[in-house]
Amino acid sequence: MNKRQKSILMDFTIVIVVTVVAVLAMVNFKDWVNRSEAMRAMEQLGRIVLQYRKDRGSVPPESYVDRIKESLEGHLRLGNLHYRAQWLDFESSSDEILAYTEKNYRSLIGKGFVVLRLDGRVEWIEKQEFRNLLAQQQNPMETEMLQK
Helix, strand or coil: CCHHHHHHHHHHHHHHHHHHHHHHHHHHHHHHHHHHHHHHHHHHHHHHHHHHHHHHCCCCCHHHHHHHHHHCCCHHHCCCCEECHHHCCCCCCCCCEEEEEEEECCCCCCEEEEEEECCCCEEEEEHHHHHHHHHHHCCHHHHHHHHC
16 A cells, blocks of 8 residues: 555545544434423423422322423423322322323433433433332332323
8 A cells, every 4th residue: 555545545544433423423412402401391390399389289190290290491302201109199299200201312421311300300300210219118009000
């Protein structure tokens, strides 16, 4: 191989490597933005639910949350929201999961859940950790209903 061919091959390799790195960076950035937007939408929902709870003394019914979800800016980022109010009672701790939605990203973020706690905290929890936490908080009747 002569010097010119080596130079062309080296330039081609550099362009390919830079392109692959840029594509991977954009996919990760897109997933990071989507996760941030989902968490922001869940925080908005959490503020509304906390205000309802403060005014009325209990969490709102699922129909109320469905109407709120439709009006929320960025509600598409929430996806399939699971609302657990019917399974909570007055003795539930502030750490109980009130609502959650599953997110499956193809990037470094991976698979997990955006979770709204009863006290209004919103957090990202990895898939296996979430499954364990939810299993601890679910009663047998809820588990049976979800399996159907």
